[in-house]
Each structure stands twice: as structure tokens, then as C-alpha cells.
Amino acid sequence: MQQSNAYIITFSVILTVVLGLLLSGTSEVLKPIQKKAEELDTKKQILGAVMPAEEISAMKAEEINEFYQNRISSKVVNIEGEEIEEQDGVQVTAETIDVAKNYKKAPEERLYPVFIFHEEGEEDAANAFIFPVYGSGLWDNIWGYLALQTDMATIEGITFSHAGETPGLGARITSSEVQQRYKEKSIYNENGELVSVVMQKGEGKDYSGEPHKVDGLSGATITADGVNKMLKNYLEHYKGYMEKKKEGSPKMAFN
Amino acid sequence: MSTETAEKEAAVKDTEALFSKRRKKLITDPLVDDNPITIQVLGICSALAVTTQMQPTLVMALSVIFVMVMANLSISLLRNKIPTRVRIIVQLAVVASLVTLVNEVLKAFAYDMYKELSVFVGLIITNCIVMGRLEAYALGNKPYDSILDGFGSALGYSWIILTVAFFRELWGSGSLFGIPIFDGISSLFGEDFQLATNGLMVSPVGAFIILGLLIWVQRTKTGYVEH
Numbered sequence: 324m325q326q327s328n329a330y331i332i333t334f335s336v337i338l339t340v341v342l343g344l345l346l347s348g349t350s351e352v353l354k355p356i357q358k359k360a361e362e363l364d365t366k367k368q369i370l371g372a373v374m375p376a377e378e379i380s381a382m383k384a385e386e387i388n389e390f391y392q393n394r395i396s397s398k399v400v401n402i403e404g405e406e407i408e409e410q411d412g413v414q415v416t417a418e419t420i421d422v423a424k425n426y427k428k429a430p431e432e433r434l435y436p437v438f439i440f441h442e443e444g445e446e447d448a449a450n451a452f453i454f455p456v457y458g459s460g461l462w463d464n465i466w467g468y469l470a471l472q473t474d475m476a477t478i479e480g481i482t483f484s485h486a487g488e489t490p491g492l493g494a495r496i497t498s499s500e501v502q503q504r505y506k507e508k509s510i511y512n513e514n515g516e517l518v519s520v521v522m523q524k525g526e527g528k529d530y531s532g533e534p535h536k537v538d539g540l541s542g543a544t545i546t547a548d549g550v551n552k553m554l555k556n557y558l559e560h561y562k563g564y565m566e567k568k569k570e571g572s573p574k575m576a577f578n
Numbered sequence: 579m580s581t582e583t584a585e586k587e588a589a590v591k592d593t594e595a596l597f598s599k600r601r602k603k604l605i606t607d608p609l610v611d612d613n614p615i616t617i618q619v620l621g622i623c624s625a626l627a628v629t630t631q632m633q634p635t636l637v638m639a640l641s642v643i644f645v646m647v648m649a650n651l652s653i654s655l656l657r658n659k660i661p662t663r664v665r666i667i668v669q670l671a672v673v674a675s676l677v678t679l680v681n682e683v684l685k686a687f688a689y690d691m692y693k694e695l696s697v698f699v700g701l702i703i704t705n706c707i708v709m710g711r712l713e714a715y716a717l718g719n720k721p722y723d724s725i726l727d728g729f730g731s732a733l734g735y736s737w738i739i740l741t742v743a744f745f746r747e748l749w750g751s752g753s754l755f756g757i758p759i760f761d762g763i764s765s766l767f768g769e770d771f772q773l774a775t776n777g778l779m780v781s782p783v784g785a786f787i788i789l790g791l792l793i794w795v796q797r798t799k800t801g802y803v804e805h
Binding site: 335339342357360363462487541 | 627631659660661662663664667668671672675679683685686687689693694696746751777780
């Protein structure tokens, strides 16, 4: 059966409109739910840097929100480590800063959120400082949250996420088994230089005696390189803030 | 081709049972005898990509079932209206919309899965099985039969990728659905007993090997020979 051009065009237009309406309608309806899921996911990632993953996955959504409210406070700093309250006349809060968007700017112009994990009700009694990190893996962007203890050198914990790394290979950076490897590692060497922590090539070796190395990901060397670069970059960016914190405040009493 | 199937459709009686022999065959044929992956060798790319772990594979399988059934249904409903010259684009638009729907729903209700699978869910669009069934079946058959056909093909696809994922996760990561199996077995036999995981299984090569073995076993049993 051969249809006229007018019929084909009319059919295509109607189909496009119907499908377009269907999709935009669904997107509109689901948007608030998606936004909530996204925010919750970010909170989970931030908390994941200072808490075991099993503990978080056992918590309900409301519990996570409440816990986050009670235990996390946040700041925004620039590359010098100075606290920023507003930019271009608009107030800035760490939670609303899009790290991905800032990543596209020059490091000097970026805003750097800092999340402080503190005792309940006592914002000054910090237990750990959580810094968002961002970079690129093999296929797409990768990001994460790095928690440092109050000495600003020892890693308390770390979480990674990714947009499109290969499942089972690069995507393993999201598994707690891989993230555990960073625990208690140190980002400064004996001479006080910032050396970060570097994921090695190959997998299965024991790096427990070496404070700046962690076991690699077999089959995901490029993702691991991306992780290394990301950590190194952002630690440099946060150096200003870390140095300030180190000299400024007296040693935390409870630590 | 579509005219040929259309004639066959007319020959079928209206009073056919809901699950007549012919209709049952629509579902059971793609499971083994005419399996989209092992016999027609379609949809291999996603079979390799998602099958490192059971859980994402299961979500992928369910998504494909949903997309295929709905796409077959919509195309079959529209089959007399779709202009033949733009039918491929129409099929693509319908499939792409359905896939986007799945992606949006996953993002809202299963955010973790969405993060893990979003790339691959998008790739359902290019899965040859979906377009293949639309072109070969839904364009020329009634909606109910098309639903059965889509469901059967999607099931055939699903059980294969789930089987591949089963072995790949078990041998590659020593777990199933994220539950450590190898560690459990090791602990039964004391500390000295360790089961090693096979890194090859985690890489796409592992999927090829498992798939190849599956096809071998299947063809030995059914005696199927490619002509």
C-alpha cells in the first residue's frame, strides 16, 4: 500500500506530538520523586565517606535525612581556603553547589563545598571533613567524597560514583570492598608534602604497609588512573583550606 | 513479508482459544528452538555488557520484556495506519519512547539501579531483537498475538542473559545477587580452603565463552544446524 505524502507527514506529526506529550508528561510527574531520590543519593554518598555502607543501606530515607541534618554541617570555600558566604550577591550553600558544573570552570574560580561530620548538636566538635572530588574515568565522569580525619592527613573513608564505567570493571569503584582500601591511608608523606593516595596497576598485592598506595583494579586501569588524578587534583584544590584548618584550630580535644 | 503474514492472520479463526497450541508456540518457540540470542544470534552486545552481575541483569531483562511487549502491542495496533515508507522510523520512535519511560521510572523509584544501568537501558533501543520482532511480526499480526510474540522473544532473551550472568557473577566475583557465595563455601572448610575468582569472567571475553558453551550445549541437544 502506497500512501500519499500528506498522509505520511500527518501521521509523523501526530506520532511525534503524542510521544512528546507522553514523555514530557511522565518526566513532569516523576521529576519531584527523581529529585528526592537524587538528593537522598547525594546524602548517602556524603555519609558513606564516614560510615560503613551496610549501616547506610539499612537506614530508611527519613532516617538518613534526619541523621544528615543532625550530624553534617557544611561550608563553602574558595581555592585559598577562605570561607565564602555569597557569590555575585547570591547566598551559596554547599548542598546546592553543583560540583560537576564547577568542574568546568578554572580551579581558581570554582566554589568548593566542605561537609563537616560532627558530634550531634555540637557543630564545633568535628569528627571528619568531607570533600567532594570530581574527575573523569574511562567512559564518563566519576566523582566521590573523601573524608579526612581532623589531622587533615589520614583518610577516614571514601565513596566513589560514576556515570558510565563498565559494570564489573571500572564500576567496581563503587563497591565498598574497593573503597575500604583507602581507609587509614595518608595523603601527606614524612616531609609534609601532599602526595595523595595512588591506586596501583594490577590487583591482588598487599599494600597495607604503604600509606600512599592502594591495590588496583584489574581490567580497569584507565578508571583507576582517573581516580588517582581526581584525588590528586582536588586535594591540591582543598590544600588551602586544609592548611588553614591545621594551623588555625588547636588539636581537637577528643581525637 | 508483511503481506504474507497478513494473509496468514486472516486464515486464523476468530474463536481461537486464549492459549491455543499456536499461541503457546509463540511464547515457547523463542525460548529454545528459535532463541533470539543462541539461534538468531541477535542482541549479543547487551548480553555481553550487562551480564557481569545478576541484579542489573534481572532489571535489564524486566526492562526488555516491558519494552518488547509494549512496542509489539503499539505497533500491532497501528499496523494498518503506519505508512510503509516511514515504518522503521515509527518503530524506532515508539521503542525509544518506551525505553525513555523505563529509564525515567528507574530514576524515580530505583535510583541505584538507574545509576548502574542507565547506559544499557538506553541501548535497548538498538537491541536488534526489539526492532526485529516489530518488523517481522507486529507489523502483520493482531495485537494479542503480538504481545505473546514479544513476551516470548523477550523471555528467550532474558533466560539466556540471566544464565550467562549467573555463571559470570559466580565465577568472576564469587557471589550471586551480591551475596558472597565463595566466601561462604570457604568458611565451611576452614581458613586454608580458598576459592579463587576468575577475572576473565568479569571481562566481556567471559561472556563470549559462556555464551559459546551455552550455544554448544543447546545445539547438541536440539540438533540444530545452521544452513
